[in-house]
Amino acid sequence: MIAAIALMSLSAMTLTLLGSTIFNQSRRTQILGEDAQLRQFLIAGAAFAQSHIQQNSTGEFSMPKISLPAAQLTVSFDSISSSRVTAHIEASFPHHRLSQQLIFILENGQWRITQARLGL
Amino acid sequence: MRAHRHRGFTITEVLMTLSLLVIFFAAAGEVFRSTVLLGKSSQDLCDTASQADSALRQLRIDAWNARAISVPDPRSARISFADGTAITWQLDSQKSAIRIDAAGHSQRWENIAAGWSFTADADSLIVSDGKSVPQRIISQILLTGGPKP
Numbered sequence: 216m217i218a219a220i221a222l223m224s225l226s227a228m229t230l231t232l233l234g235s236t237i238f239n240q241s242r243r244t245q246i247l248g249e250d251a252q253l254r255q256f257l258i259a260g261a262a263f264a265q266s267h268i269q270q271n272s273t274g275e276f277s278m279p280k281i282s283l284p285a286a287q288l289t290v291s292f293d294s295i296s297s298s299r300v301t302a303h304i305e306a307s308f309p310h311h312r313l314s315q316q317l318i319f320i321l322e323n324g325q326w327r328i329t330q331a332r333l334g335l
Numbered sequence: 336m337r338a339h340r341h342r343g344f345t346i347t348e349v350l351m352t353l354s355l356l357v358i359f360f361a362a363a364g365e366v367f368r369s370t371v372l373l374g375k376s377s378q379d380l381c382d383t384a385s386q387a388d389s390a391l392r393q394l395r396i397d398a399w400n401a402r403a404i405s406v407p408d409p410r411s412a413r414i415s416f417a418d419g420t421a422i423t424w425q426l427d428s429q430k431s432a433i434r435i436d437a438a439g440h441s442q443r444w445e446n447i448a449a450g451w452s453f454t455a456d457a458d459s460l461i462v463s464d465g466k467s468v469p470q471r472i473i474s475q476i477l478l479t480g481g482p483k484p
Contacts, residue, residue: 225366236377329417331475333399
């Protein structure tokens with residue numbers, strides 16, 4: 216009887232450990248997948264920022280039509296001087312967000328990104 | 336007067352019981368050994384994954400702002416920035432990844448880089464471990480047509 220209980224306890228421990236490992240790995244996979252998706256959004260946001268800065272747009276923009284539900288991408292510009300603009304880009308899911316800060320410099324009539332700081 | 340008869344176990348019953356006990360304890364021992372091994376390997380896997388994620392996160396932050404990425408050999412990568420500074424990543428023979436910043440400070444992630452190697456293309460650093468899908472670490476500046484090496 217005691218041996219049976221001990222065996223069942225050990226089996227339960229093994230199954231719990233296995234379940235916990237599988238859960239942790241699947242959670243990690245999900246987070247890494249979301250991270251990759253958010254980085255794609257940031258890259259799209261940078262392209263959006265670059266096209267808008269060429270048109271001398273300022274202010275805050277919400278990117279339209281992200282096909283994933285609950286995903287958001289916002290782009291905002293802070294003008295530091297006439298030849299230097301900082302863009303803040305934030306991509307988010309409900310419980311997960313990534314952002315980046317881009318510094319644009321005007322060179323020969325073209326805005327170029329000179330710094331890109333990823334905020335994880 | 337009634338005589339008491341104490342019925343004992345036959346040798347067959349005793350042997351069968353002992354055999355069942357031996358099988359039972361052998362199974363219990365095996366399950367116990369598996370539990371301990373699984374617990375240890377699960378912990379090791381978790382630690383290694385966490386360390387590798389931390390190193391790759393730092394590498395992503397470095398590469399994101401890179402104005403040039405060069406790979407002098409598959410065990411090292413040099414990431415240069417617009418202000419002229421650079422960060423070097425190295426993989427040593429003890430499976431460690433080492434990050435050396437512009438001031439010469441180094442940061443080490445132990446036992447994560449078994450089989451890792453670096454390659455570079457136009458706008459990214461590629462980290463491969465020879466088993467899983469290579470990780471492409473992108474430079475936002477190079478990707479959007481910024482300075483090229």
